[in-house]
Amino acid sequence: MTCPPDEANPGPEPDLEPDAAPAPSVDEPVRAAILQHCTAAGPGKSADVSAIAQALGGKPADxxxxxxxIRRIRAEAAAMQDQGLIVVLRKGRPVDIRAAKGVIRLALAGAAAG
Known part of the structure; x- marks a missing residue:
């Protein structure tokens, strides 16, 4: 049985920042690679996540x-999507990266296309 809060027992302190957003990711090498590939793709085009991973030195055989x-790239892409820097595409349509399953592509915000 719990007692209602009173002056002697005020109960738990309320959250000071209940809607505080998580801190943005700061994986600079991944962020730079994403921006470089999205910019190189050009307006109306998108970048392949596998190509970004290979540019960072990854090998699919490992x-x-x-x-x-790939998880690092997706995590940084999620932060960048939250900041409005990029658009995440699945089958040519914008999606929330956290809900996207399978192959995704990345494009600069405002320049997205399939």
Missing amino acids: VVPWRAL
């Missing part, structure tokens, strides 16, 4: 490091 690198 399965465990490759998957870790």
Whole structure:
């Protein structure tokens, strides 16, 4: 049985920042690679996540490091999507990266296309 809060027992303190957003990712090498590939793709085009991973030195044959690198790219892309820097595409349509399954592509915000 719990007692209602009173002056002697005020109860738990409320959250000071209940809607505080998570801190943005700061994986600078990955961020730079994403921006470079999206910019190089040009207006109306998108970049392949695998190409970004290979540019960062990843090799698909090294399965465990490759998957870790893809996770890093997706995490940084999520932060960049939250900041409105890029658009994440699945089958040519914008999607939330956190809900996207399978192959995705990345494009600069405002220049997205399939």
